Amino acid sequence: MSSPTLATPGSATAHAVIRLHPNDDVVIATRQLVSGTRIDAEDLVVSGLIPPGHKIATRAITKGEPVKRYNQIIGVARENIARGQHVHVQNLGMADFSRDHAFGVDQHPTAYTGEPAHFMGIRRDDGRVATRNYIGVLTSVNCSATVARAIADHFRRDVHPEALADFPNVDGVIALTHGLGCGIDMQGEGIRILRRTLAGYAMHPNFASVLFVGLGCETNQIGGVLEAGGLRDDKPRLRSFTIQDSGGTRKTIEHGIAMVREMLVDANRATREPLxxxxxxxxxxxxxxxxxxxxxxxxxxxxxxxxxxxxxxxxxxxxxxxxxxxxxxxxxxxxxxxxxxxxxxxxxxxxxxxxxxxxxxxxxxxxxxxxxxxxxxxxxxxxxxxxxxxxxxxxxxxxxxxxxxxxxxxxxxxxxxxxxxxxxxxxxxxxxxxxxxxxxxxxxxxxxxxxxxxxxxxxxxxxxxxxxxxxxxxxxxxxxxxxxxxxxxxxxxxxxxxxxxxxxxxxxxxxxxxxxxxxxx
CATH class of the missing domain: 3.40.50 (Rossmann fold)
Structure with a gap:
């Protein structure tokens, strides 16, 4: 898309509207315009109140005609629209029209830079590159959300600043919880998407380590998530356990906090380098x-x-x-x-x-x-x-x-x-x-x-x-x-x-x- 053209500088309404393409049927108001305002660049007089960011018709449009913005159809007129009128939900509706998909006609070689720009990133041992250095507490099911948050909250710098005082290279410990994991088809598309999502987070480079917490009897078993992502328990990178195996809420939280403390030592070794x-x-x-x-x-x-x-x-x-x-x-x-x-x-x-x-x-x-x-x-x-x-x-x-x-x-x-x-x-x-x-x-x-x-x-x-x-x-x-x-x-x-x-x-x-x-x- 090319840069927009503004109203002619020096006119009483300079910068009052933006025309995006010569073929467009509308211009866009850059500020609120009242009825009677003259737009010199369009030789146009506004009819009615036009809020900022809204469209003004630059020609008379007949009911049923397509209306263009960006030189593309954005809808059809639901009624006759006069030049200078506000074009919006009251007079513009959806259009059903064919589109030319013209596969690949606009592809072109990418002009790669000779010497790429660099940033200060974190390179993991397996070559993946991170922009942040967190420890993550993930859940397989909504039932383990409360304990996951409690584990992460123990390490909140704004509440317990001493918890991460010895780990300045760690950005924090965060819990990512959700309302899913049970009551879904064990073989359906829903659980496949959920497991793919959780596995993607578990292997995300911005997590130095991940702790997976489940309830134990849920449909979305942690083992199924790990299998979907080709993952396995790998101390200290990835650990998992359940509330039922740990003996309840209190013991689960205590166990999770202890595991995170172990993870912090390794995570704190991360350093940034030009990449x-x-x-x-x-x-x-x-x-x-x-x-x-x-x-x-x-x-x-x-x-x-x-x-x-x-x-x-x-x-x-x-x-x-x-x-x-x-x-x-x-x-x-x-x-x-x-x-x-x-x-x-x-x-x-x-x-x-x-x-x-x-x-x-x-x-x-x-x-x-x-x-x-x-x-x-x-x-x-x-x-x-x-x-x-x-x-x-x-x-x-x-x-x-x-x-x-x-x-x-x-x-x-x-x-x-x-x-x-x-x-x-x-x-x-x-x-x-x-x-x-x-x-x-x-x-x-x-x-x-x-x-x-x-x-x-x-x-x-x-x-x-x-x-x-x-x-x-x-x-x-x-x-x-x-x-x-x-x-x-x-x-x-x-x-x-x-x-x-x-x-x-x-x-x-x-x-x-x-x-x-x-x-x-």
């Missing part, structure tokens, strides 16, 4: 999107992703329901028809999944998205795919499947951010970048999460939670390219150990949400 950026794997997320997301933060992140890929790194785009309607832009970048067809197969799975459950893929955007200016899932998706930059789509993965390819890839997931990012981390993401226009508060332990604000008012209101302001693209004070470079440098700094805002606030443990599919009995 190439090719070891960074970034999960791309957007949440609380608004009308600016596809104009500022998402393409800014895309520019940073291009730099990461050019340095040999990997970026994972997900949230399949939120690329629906824009999937043709990704298939055009696929390195092969096979890769493109994999993406379409995941879209087809979601269409069938929604139909079976009486839902629809166009049930998006959310209420907050609509307040921010987004009208249809087509519009939201077209902005969301900008996070993936412009390099080739090299592979498509299922949820929590280990990502082994280098470059820009796609991992199937729901659009629900914690669930999607959980899958990305299970797949190997050691960093998350999260764009937001409404102000999402989010973290994703054990991988740090950087948050990109789409607009300056959000940044000023919620700077406490945001890591960078991309609103300069809207204000006309910064370019996508400039901010893309800044975000790439921020990735390197964060991967080197500089804490993100969400880490400073302690986000991350409650956002572990494995995807639940299938029948619960």
């Amino acid at each position: 190439p950026a090719s070891h960074i794997v970034v999960g791309l997320q957007c949440g609380g999107s608004d009308g600016y997301s596809g104009i500022s933060a998402n393409p800014v992140l895309g520019a940073a992703v291009d730099r990461l890929v050019q340095n040999g790194g990997t970026a994972i785009l997900s949230e399949t329901p939120e690329v629906y309607g824009a999937e043709h832009l990704l298939t055009r970048r696929a390195v092969s028809r096979e890769v493109g067809e994999k993406l379409l197969a995941r879209i087809a799975w979601w269409q069938d999944y929604c139909e079976r459950n009486g839902a629809a893929l166009d049930n998006n955007p959310s209420a907050g998205n609509k307040v921010g200016g987004l009208t249809t899932i087509l519009e939201k998706s077209l902005g969301a795919v900008a996070k993936g930059g412009t390099t080739n789509l090299v592979e498509v993965y299922e949820y929590a499947q280990p990502v082994t390819a280098k470059g820009f890839v796609f991992m199937d997931s729901p659009g629900y951010d914690p669930m999607s990012a959980t899958g990305q981390v299970a797949s190997g993401a050691n960093l998350i970048c999260f764009t937001t226009g409404r102000g999402s508060a989010y973290g994703c332990a054990p991988s740090p999460s950087l948050k990109l604000a789409t607009n300056t008012p959000l940044w000023e209101r919620q700077e406490d939670d945001m890591d960078i302001n991309c609103g300069g693209v809207i204000d006309g004070t910064a370019s996508i390219n400039e901010l893309g470079e800044a975000v790439f440098r921020m990735m390197l700094d964060c991967a080197s150990g500089k804490p993100s805002k969400s880490e400073l606030h302690g986000y991350g443990q409650n956002e572990f949400v494995p995807w639940q599919v299938g029948v619960v009995t």
Whole structure:
């Protein structure tokens, strides 16, 4: 996506609107516009109140006609729309139209950098590279969640600073619990996804060691999780036990604390060293999107992703329901028809999944998205795919499947951010970048999460939670390219150990949400 064009400087309404493409039927308001406001750059007079981030018709549109933004169809007019009118849910609806998937027509050689950028990473004994150094307490079932939290809480620096005083190289002990593990089919897709997710976390490089705690009689036995991931109890890297075998809650907590104390000695030996950026794997997320997301933060992140890929790194785009309607832009970048067809197969799975459950893929955007200016899932998706930059789509993965390819890839997931990012981390993401226009508060332990604000008012209101302001693209004070470079440098700094805002606030443990599919009995 090219940089947006702003209203002509010097006019009474300079920077009042953004036109994204000459063929678009709408422009985007950069601030609230009242009826009668003249937009000189468009020779347009506003009719009615236009909130910031919302769309204004630049031509008369007849009922049933397609409406374009990004030079792509975002819906059809539900009624006649006059020039200058607000275009939103009251007069724009979903469109059903064919898309030209044109597999691979836009793929091109990646311009790799001669000397890759470096960051200060942690190299594990088996060659895996970490951006953080945690000890993890994982659970096989909801029944062991309470004891897992109690074990981890014993080592909280804010409550018991003495517990980790002798282990300065350890970032912390964290418990990742969930509400699953029983009442599910022992052979079904649901338990396969859960086990794949837990195994992915158990082998994640950001964990120096992992302690698995179960109840003992659950459907999701710890042995099944380890087998699914090709893992085994391996002191001190991976330990496991159950409440029933330990003799109850109190003894389980005491036993777990003792095990973690043993793990801390080995974990504290970890040190950082200069490593190439090719070891960074970034999960791309957007949440609380608004009308600016596809104009500022998402393409800014895309520019940073291009730099990461050019340095040999990997970026994972997900949230399949939120690329629906824009999937043709990704298939055009696929390195092969096979890769493109994999993406379409995941879209087809979601269409069938929604139909079976009486839902629809166009049930998006959310209420907050609509307040921010987004009208249809087509519009939201077209902005969301900008996070993936412009390099080739090299592979498509299922949820929590280990990502082994280098470059820009796609991992199937729901659009629900914690669930999607959980899958990305299970797949190997050691960093998350999260764009937001409404102000999402989010973290994703054990991988740090950087948050990109789409607009300056959000940044000023919620700077406490945001890591960078991309609103300069809207204000006309910064370019996508400039901010893309800044975000790439921020990735390197964060991967080197500089804490993100969400880490400073302690986000991350409650956002572990494995995807639940299938029948619960």
